[in-house]
Amino acid sequence: MYRRLVGRLIYLAFTRPDLAYTVHTLAQFMQHPRQEHWDAAIRTARYLKGCPGQGILFRADCDLQLTGWCDSDWASCPLTRRSITGWLIFLGGSPISWKTKKQHTVSRSSAEVEYRSVAAATAELKWLKALLVAWGWNILVL
Structure with missing residues (x-):
């Protein structure tokens, strides 16, 4: 169950x-x-x-602008001491992609964890931009 x-x-x-x-x-x-x-x-x-009415809503007048946010938490898992990476991507004011995940390796510093988080968010932004451009949308990435 x-x-x-x-x-x-x-x-x-x-x-x-x-x-x-x-x-x-x-x-x-x-x-x-x-x-x-x-x-x-x-x-x-x-x-x-x-709270049944919550979810993703797209406004008709939204600007076609991708905005990404990322963060990480160094050694936050008490069992494995692995870090957690998370990112959130917006199109206009609406979230379209997000992820939280434990990193595969134990990082030696918080800076290393942050670099991995930025790299993951950047890869997602590049993929989304390529996808939207292939559909014929003119996208600005911030």
Whole structure:
């Protein structure tokens, strides 16, 4: 039941950026969930029930401008000491792409973690710009 609920939350997280961190954390325990993980998943479902109208909205008069934000947290996982990288990309005022993920390696410094975060966000911005230009959109990247 836990896997089924978290799988549905993962699906919802594609259109609800407010769920990204919570679902990321819940998904780490898919193989061996405990009662506290189930309770957190149920609490997330109750949150969704309380605020059904949120999601991604695009305005008709938005400017075609890509803006990216990134951040990282050095050695934030208490179990593995790996860092977490996250980024968020906006088209106009609407979020269109985001991700939070543990880095693959243990970094030696916070500067190294920040460089990895900037590199991941830059790669996503370049890919989105190429995709939108291929569709014929004139895009400004900030």
